[in-house]
Each structure stands twice: as C-alpha cells, then as structure tokens.
Amino acid sequence: METFYDVLRRQGITRRSFVKFCSLTATSLGLGSAFAPRIAHALETKPRTPVLWLHGLECTCCSESFIRSAHPLAKDVVLSMLSLDYDDTLMAAAGHQAHAILEEITAKHKGEYILAVEGNPPLAEDGMFCISGGKPFIDKLKWVAKDAKAVIAWGSCASWGCVQAAKPNPTQATPIHKVITDKPIVKVPGCPPIAEVMTAVVTYMLTFDRIPELDRQGRPKMFYGQRIHDKCYRRPHFDAGQFVEAWDDEGARKGYCLYKVGCKGPTSYSPCSTMRWNEGVSFPIASGHGCIGCSEDGFWDKGSFYDRVTQINAFGVEGNADRIGGAVAAVTGTAIAAHAGLTALKRARLDHGTGFDRNGEETGQRRDPQGGRRPAETAAVDQNTGRGA
Amino acid sequence: MLQYNELSADPNAQTLKSIYVYEAPVRLWHWVQAVAMVVLVATGFLISYPPPSVGGEASDSFLFGYIRFAHFTAGYVLAIVTVLRIYWAFVGNDYAKQLFVVPLWSRQYWREMWHEIRWYSFAADKPLKYGGHNPLAQFFMCFVLMVTTFFMIATGFALYGEGTGEGSWANVAFGWVIPLLGDSQAVHTWHHLGTWVVITFTMIHLYAAIREDITSRQSIMSTMVSGYRTFKD
Amino acid sequence: MSAYETQGFRLDDSGKRVVVDPVTRIEGHLRVEVNLDGQNVIRNAVSTGTMWRGLEVILKGRDPRDAWAFTERICGVCTGTHALTSVRAVEDALGIDIPENANSIRNIMQLTLQVHDHLVHFYHLHALDWVDVVSALKADPKATSEFAQSISPWAMSSPGYFRDIQNRLKKFVASGQLGPFMNGYWGNPAYRLPPDANLMAVAHYLQALDFQKEIVKIHTIYGGKNPHPNWLVGGMPCAINVHDTGAGGAINMERLNLVSSIIDQTIEFIDQVYVPDLIAIASFYKDWLHGGGISSQSVLSYGDIPERANDFSAKNLLMPRGAIVGGDLSKIHEVDLRDPEQIQESVDHSWYQYPDGVKALHPWEGVTQAKFELGPKSKGTRTNIEQIDEGAKYSWIKAPRWRGHAVEVGPLARYVIGYAQGNPEFKEPTEKLLRTLDVPVPALFSTLGRTAARGLECSWAAHKLRYFQDKLLANIKAGDQSTANTAKWEPSSWPKVAKGVGFTEAPRGALGHWIVIKDGRIDNYQAVVPTTWNGSPRDSKGQIGAFEAALMNTPVAVADQPLEILRTLHSFDPCLACSTH
Ligand code: HEM
Ligand code: HEM
Ligand code: NFV
Ligand code: SF4
Ligand code: SF4
C-alpha cells in the first residue's frame, strides 16, 4: 500500500527532508517539534483511511476550496493520505456504481471510515428538496453516518445551515449536528473554509487518530480559537481610530480599518488574518472589503454586511438595536414629558381643592367637604390597622 | 428573612420625621455606579459609532484604544461595585436588601403596588410613605435595572473575554454567554440593546426621583446624599 | 406517454428505462433517465434537477447591496459570476456608473473564473469520460514522452516524469484502494485513447489539479479569497494605491505584478497543456459526433466583458451577444433582457406553482413557489422514486424559453454566435481547430464540439486577462486610481421603486438576474441561470431542453454503464446548484 512517505521518497525527497517536512507540519499545526516523529511514523505506516464525502444542499465551494490546498497538495491528500472513496464531485463512478461504493465501504470499513459532509439536509417536504438516488438526502446522510468513526462538517452549510437556512429557510435546511446526534462532529465553518484548514483538520485526524480539541461550538480550537480581529494587520488603525469612512476614500487607499464599513472581523472566528487565503496571498480585509463573518452561525440574518450595529430578530421584532432601543427611549421620553405635564396640572388643581400647597403646607383654602384630614391620611391609612391600605 | 411589613409603607414612616435608609456604602456605590454607567453608555456608543478618523501614523494615536480602555475600566468598576453591593445586601440594613429581594409573594405588596400604579396614573391623590422604595420602584430597580446590570456585565465580559482569549478569567467565567446568545455578533447586539434599557431606566429613574421629591412629601434626591429620608408631614 | 416529435427529435419511451442517479462529476444533484431501444440507442431522455434551496425566496426583503453575497453562494464552482451579475442588476436599477478601473478588475475576475472553471471542468470533471485511467498502466513512458513532445513544447514531458507518474499510479492501483477511481467504467469499449495518450492525460489531470490553485489567486488579490471573493455595488472594494504611503494596504505595484505573473503562467498552461491535450484527445474521438442536441438549432448568448465601463450594448461586449433559432445561422437576433416577450419561464413540468391561469412569466414578474408532486405514472413512492413521470412535474429546474424556444447556452453557443457573426476572435480559432481535426463545420454541433469550444474559450479568456490587466495599468498610469462610485451608496438616494437587470456570460452560459427594489429593499429577485436553460425540463408544448435533446439518439455501448450519458451531460458542465438556486 502506498503511503505518504512513499510518495515523497519517490519524488526524490530524502529521508532527511521528509523528517524536516514532518517537523514543519508539526509546527504549522501548533504542536511543537516533539510531535514530528509521531507524524513521521503515522505517515510511513498507515493504510489510508476511507473518507466518504457526501453533498447535501450546498454550492460545492467547500470542495473547490479543498482542491486549492497547497500544503499538502490536494493531489497528495487524495492519492496518498486518505482514500476518498466517495465524493460526488470527483468520483469516476455514477448512479448505481456510485451507490455500490457506499454499500461496500460502510460494510467493509464499519466504524473505521470518516464521513465528511458538505452542505446540509433539508427537512421540509419529506426531505425531497435534496434528492439522491430517488430518496431524500437525509436518509443517505443518516445511513452513512451510522457506522462512521467520526464526522466532519465542512463549511458553514454543514456546521450552521448557511445561505439556504437564511430566513425564511424555505427548505428547512438543517445543520448536520441536529440530525446526527450520536457521533463526534468536527465543525469546520467558513463559506468556504480555508483550504489548508480543511486539509490540516483531516491530516490531524489521520495522524493522531483522534479528533482535534474543539471549542464550545464544536470547532477545532487550533484554527477557530481566535477572531479575525485579534490578529488583523489593520488592528493598529483600529486602535488609533483610523477608519475607512467610505469606499475608495483616502483611508481605503491607506489600508485603514474597515470597522465603520461593517467589518465583522471583531466577531468572527476563523484564521483568515493569520493563515490567509490561497497560499497566504490575501484575505478579505487585505483586499479592501470587510469580513462578512462567513464562518459564523447565522451570519446571513444579521442585517447588512455594511453595518456594525446589526439586525436583531427577537420577540417577532425586526430592526437594529438602535432603532428598537431608540424608539423605546423616545416613547419613554414622550411619556415622561406627558406625565410631567399631567402632574403639574393635577398639582395645580390639588392646590385649589385640598387646602395644601405643593409642599403639603396648609393654605387655609380648604374646600374639602370631609374637612381637616390630610389627603395622605385619607388615602394611605387603614383605620383599623393603622397601616397603608 | 426579610419581613415585608417592616419595609413597606412602613409604620416608622408614619411616626418618624426621618429615617436612616441608605448607609454610606450604598450611597457611595450608587454614585460610583451612576458615573460608571454614564461612562459606559457614552463610550459604548463611541464603540458602535467611532468618531471621525484621525490622521497621521497609526502609532501616533491610540484614540479608539483609549475609548475602549475607558469602557473596559468603567466596566470593571461597575462589576466590582456591583459585587460589593451584593455583599452589602447581606450585611447592611434592611433597606439594602430591597434591590435584590422583592416580596412578590405578599398580597400586601401587590395591594400597595396597585396603589402606586393608581398614584402614577393620577387615580390616587397621594402616594404612600416609604423609608425605602415604593413597590413599583422596587420592582423596577430589581427586575429592570439589576437584571440589566448583571446582563451587561455578563455580556460585556463575554465580549471582553474574546479579546483576552481562551483561558482568561473573563472567557472562562463568561465565555458560555456567546453560544447561549448565538454568536459573538449576537452578543454585541444584545449588549447594545441593553444599553438602551439602561438609558430608558435612567430617564424614568431621574424623572421619578425628581417628581417624587416634589410631590410625595418625602425627601428623595437628598436621601442618596445624606442617607436620611425625611418626611414633610 | 406515447411517442411524439419535438424539435426534430422523436421521443419514444417504450424501450428499456435506465436511471442514472446520482450523476456525478458535476456540481449539485442531477438525475437522468433514458429509454434505450433494442440497439441500446437512447430514444427518450428525462433530466431532473434534484435540489432546490430557495435563494429567490430568501432574497426578498433584504438590502440590495448585500445581494451579491447571497447570490454568489448559489455556486462555489462558478464563484463570483452570480455576484457580478447581482451588482450589475442593482447598479442598473439604481443608475450607478462604475469607474473604468472597476470595470477592468471585474473583467479580470470574470475571465479568471472562465479560465479556472473550464480548466477544472476539462481535467477533473470531464476527462474521465474520455480517458481510461487503468489503461495508462500499460503505457510506455518513453512513447508517452514522444507523443507529448510532438503536440506541445510543455517542459514537463520527459520519459522520467511520465514513468514517475505511472509508478505512482501503479502503486495506487496495487494498494487496492482506488479512491475516486473506484467502480469507474475502465475498459469500457467507448474509451478510445491508446495507453500512451491515457498516461499523458492522467499526468496532466494531476498537474492541472496543482496548477488550478494558482489561477484563482487573481481572485484572492482583487477579491480577498477564492472561492467566493468580495464585490461591491458601485465598483470594487479593492482600493488602488500605487504611489503613496500606506500602499501596502491596497492594490499596489507588487500586487499588480503578482497578477501579471499569474496571467503569464496561466496563458502558458492553457496553451501548452489544455489546448494540445484537447486536440489530441479529440483526434481519437472525431467520429463520435453524438450529443449535438439543439445546438445546431437554437443558441443564446447575452454577451459579456464590456470593453469600456457602463456600456452593455452588443458592440462594447467582447463576448458575442445574440440568439439563433431554427438553425438559421444567417440571422442573429437581438436579445433584450427587459422585453417581457423574449425571456419567460414556465413551470408546467417543474416543481413550482404559478398563480392560477399564468403560463409563463418574465423574470421581473417571476414567482418562485415550490410545489413538490409526482406524476401518476411515476414508479416507487414519494420518498423513493424509482421512475420519474415526465408527463407531469418532474424537476426543480424551471423551464426558461427565448421567444418560446428552448435554447442551448454556454461556450458552444458563444462560439456558434461569434462564428456566425464572423467575429474573427471566435471564427478563426474555430476554423483552425476544424482544419486541424479535419472535420466539417457541423461537427461542432456535438458533445465533442461543446468540449472543444470550452477549450478554445479558455485560451481566449486567458489572453483577455492579459489585455485587461494591461488596460488597468495604463489607466492607473494615466492618473486614475478610482475603484468605486459611492454617490448612490446610501439607500436614501434611491428612488422608491426601481427595476434592474444584470447579465454575464458565466462559464456555463448566459446568466441574468432581475431585481425589483422597493423602499430600499428587494421586492423581487429572479435568476435565470445557464444550467436552468440547458437543464430545462419540458414545457407545455413538450419541447425538451438542451440536456435531454443532447442525449437523444446516442448509442450506449454497455447498457448498465452510463459512460456515454455522462460524457454528453458533462460536456455541458452541469451545475445544479446554479440551475435551481
Ligand atoms: C451599563 C453597562 C454597559 C453599557 C451601557 C455598555 C455599552 C456598550 C455598547 C453600546 C457597546 C457597543 C456594542 C456594539 O454596538 O458593538 C459596548 C461594547 C462593549 N462593551 Fe459594554 N457596556 C456596558 C457594560 C460593559 C461591561 C461591564 C463590560 C465588561 C468589561 C463591557 C465590555 C464591552 C466590550 C468588551 C465591548 C466590545 C468592545 C469592542 O468590541 O471593541 N461593557 N458596550
Ligand atoms: C445610570 C445612572 C443611575 C443608576 C443606574 C441609578 C440606580 C439607582 C438604584 C439602583 C437605586 C436604588 C438604590 C438602593 O435601593 O439601594 C437608586 C436610587 C436613587 N437614585 Fe439613582 N441611579 C442613577 C443615577 C442617578 C442620578 C443621576 C440621580 C440624581 C441626580 C439619582 C438619584 C437617586 C436617588 C435620589 C435615589 C434614591 C431613591 C430613593 O430615595 O428611593 N440616581 N439609583
Ligand atoms: N449554470 C451555472 Fe453557474 C455557471 N457557469 C452560473 O451562473 O455554475 Ni455553478
Ligand atoms: S458553506 Fe458556503 S461555501 Fe460551503 S457549500 Fe455552503 S454555501 Fe457554499
Ligand atoms: S479591519 Fe476588521 S478585523 Fe481588521 S482591525 Fe478593523 S475591524 Fe478588526
């Protein structure tokens, strides 16, 4: 069986540079050089783990991103590191020959294969908004998930629902963790995720034979533990108070911070600002557009991508925090003014009717037929208990 | 256990001319938190809508950094005085407990609440006299202001913990708030909405304080300075 | 259903029904059913789009300036083209002009997509329909090298190189884990390449996989990432700064140089690898001329790549614009996307519902309301379809028509129209290719012709990249650095109601987005997409779409191996996420 080591050796790479590769890999995974020998051993000896890559409702950008991987090359991942036995987008077989592969691998490699899911299942219309082999995709997903060792949720579709799940989510597209509940799921969000993040997550799982440590939302900490903003190279402009105020203004040309034109870097967890995209060439912010938060849950339904103060959809109300809060405050202000006016009116009337002035002093002009007793006593004191009524 | 009768339209208020209500720590806390909140609202809005860009080298300026720093400092101050205030609820006088314990179970509380509502809607001519808060005020203080304060602290430190990172105390203590509310952007939105609750509360609070001071025959404004509630009749 | 005639095809569903589901090596979910006669020739074809996400529904009520990001997610394969179409629709509605630089950059983005998408399609989605991977094991690396060197000056053509690839392949096959090549149709008699050509093609399959990731870096530079780069209503978000302080944060000299060098490499790869491979492979299949479908009758192109900014008239578009119907190449019809009579969609056979009495709608009036139901003649159950009833509703794809005609769109349509117009940029390479292969003009109207047009177009687009990059530089040199027009950025500057249409030539063909804006929000949004045209189900008159037509009358060598079906479908580069959106 060909292993990754074989590949490298055959391509004229020496043992020495192979070891070097392993320690580089270890470093880039944030593991330290002590892990290098383990990586080397894993790459030298392991048979390839079958990966079944299913597609639900999606746009295939995750597959497209995956094949952009530069280290490792997508070619090497597919030919030497794992066995991509099923993937609608790349596989030679179709129709029942394709289906037969799923039957074979799920039976032969029960509990050993990794299920990778791109896209998500729609639940409305009995699942028939996404049909595969004449049946709802959800059936296929559940069936293949049943005996998988672990599940990878590629992209924001599988992780959160993504664009098809944006309001009103006409197909009831549902992230996979809501339908696969008995398996560890590694979410690799992003629309799409960065290529090398995808291949690193897979190689991590193959190398260490375990899933990476996940954060509270099920994402690998090593890549999703920090926000774009935490390591954005425009951060000094943010702190200085230097912002792009309008597109193509002087600040835009000087690379100022994109916060005022809606950058969601402060709220988005993804390694875009560090690993960057397409072999580190750039990332959204470096090319002048704010982050739209494509790695975040429900980023489609937060209102405009160009606003910092975004939409809120709660209690059946839609509007941004300032519109809702401002309206409440304005109503309150008006109510206070009206109440103050009424209070003044009432007091003016009281002055004439009660025989007490504003400060409760006797005015000597009492017109109260009950006579003598102060209004406070009338109102407040129960005759029997002496307490407030 | 707090006795409702001791605190509400209380007999003391019927007989005494003045009561010591707000002990010094409460007064100190009140003014510190009031200042902190004003700073938080002001800097909070500046965080949402930063001032016009400054020129020059990025390293020459730290304007937005300072605005945020002021916010975080005021945030810490608010959180610390809030914790101290909770402590004082245990050791202070009975009035110090009113912010946190509302006798919702007491029929009398609700009867007096009804009266207070009538008073505010001009259906009653005079309010009852209280050493501490009237039922309506107490309700708002606890369920609107204190809850919002806790909410702002929780969401504020959740956001703060994003910057200080995994393993920082803020992230450990409040990081869970983020998935609870959805995601980071949602936390910003709710934190921002909470700001409006604070503003609205303060408007009502100030209006009610001034109005009561004038109409209710008891000292209100000066009480938060001297601690004494005095009755004018 | 009995047999009937339409568009010159005789549809007969009496023979053996063969189902291919899923159709793979495409984007999204597609099902195809055909009826084979006694000679295994396809006599009836039914193509069903088997997914729908509801983007048109989701877009309602949103900010038009955000629409590009939503529509871009219609597809990650033709990433960017929907976004461009969307910003054009919004700009059209609101009367926004974009700066010259933005036009050049947008053209570069769009051409980059064309080149990338065509390349990946040819090698990674389509090649295995022509190339037998297993046969490559039997090749002689030396002979392969000689063959490769005889068709191209491409440097990586040594015997050693091909031996390495072959060894790697041998080990791979010997491992017993065939990965994506598992259960392929290896050894099928419809494969015609000799082992040496197969080995060369496999080698280039891998090289192209490595190289494609370089091309998209152009998107990364101007748009921040790929897939799904960023766009902007009013221009492009990538500010230009080539002279001043802070240039590191914008498009500067280094960025421009990087784009330039990628363009050079791209032209080299396309012209020295893709095009020669295409010709070499075609020369073994030049008598397999099935799959023309309706390409010889009705084709449509909106045109694209405006030379100057903001002028979308045919003469300013470098990609040809026009429609041909009824096979009359001498008459090229004007295309007007605003004309309610020209482009209409119907849903008689689609899983949607129109208001009572409505048969067909122009997209500005378009309605998208799902209605899933199977016809009485379908077999199986609602959630386990064994056979589709094409007499009833049977696809998530709507049926667009141009003046009532089903049309084919895509590279072949563009080349046919360009050829018919006598546009030398399209006519000359086509004639040269026909001469090289020694086939007559009608050979174009075939599966192979479709695949060849895509290759020619890829080369055209690569060279146009250089043209617009130079143009951009020249304009910057002339003192213009602007990339965005923000005069109408704020919704307060918009009219209460506005209607717009944006179009592009996406890799797979003519793409249009129609938008209606009311009170600053999207009131209606309708996309009619290349694969909506090509993958269209039947209409009320029983007219079939391009996929179904192309499958007609094709002989299948091995009845239960759908190799020829895949070959012809793949020649369209189907994108189902696009088609249904
Ligand atoms: C009365 C209490 C508070 C008010 C009115 C307030 C107000 C605000 C407002 C309006 C924002 C801008 C939100 C947005 O639109 O993105 C904000 C942000 C923030 N607040 Fe508060 N806040 C309060 C308490 C706190 C506390 C206790 C903390 C804890 C340290 C805190 C930490 C933060 C942080 C970290 C941010 C985000 C800053 C950034 O992203 O640069 N806040 N606050
Ligand atoms: C953000 C600003 C403020 C907040 C959050 C706030 C909050 C509070 C709270 C929680 C109490 C109840 C104290 C207790 O029961 O222990 C209180 C009482 C009081 N506050 Fe404020 N306060 C604010 C600003 C002010 C200002 C500006 C004034 C006056 C100018 C004021 C005057 C008073 C007075 C007079 C009382 C005592 C009411 C009474 O006698 O029952 N407050 N405030
Ligand atoms: N059909 C289609 Fe697309 C293209 N090309 C879009 O407009 O592929 Ni995804
Ligand atoms: S996550 Fe985004 S990019 Fe990936 S398939 Fe879904 S829509 Fe496409
Ligand atoms: S550009 Fe965005 S991520 Fe970068 S510093 Fe500004 S707000 Fe943060």
Ligand code: F3S
């Ligand atoms: S938009 Fe997405 S690609 Fe990164 S910078 Fe933001 S998470």
Ligand SMILES: [Mg+2]
């Ligand atoms: Mg449509």
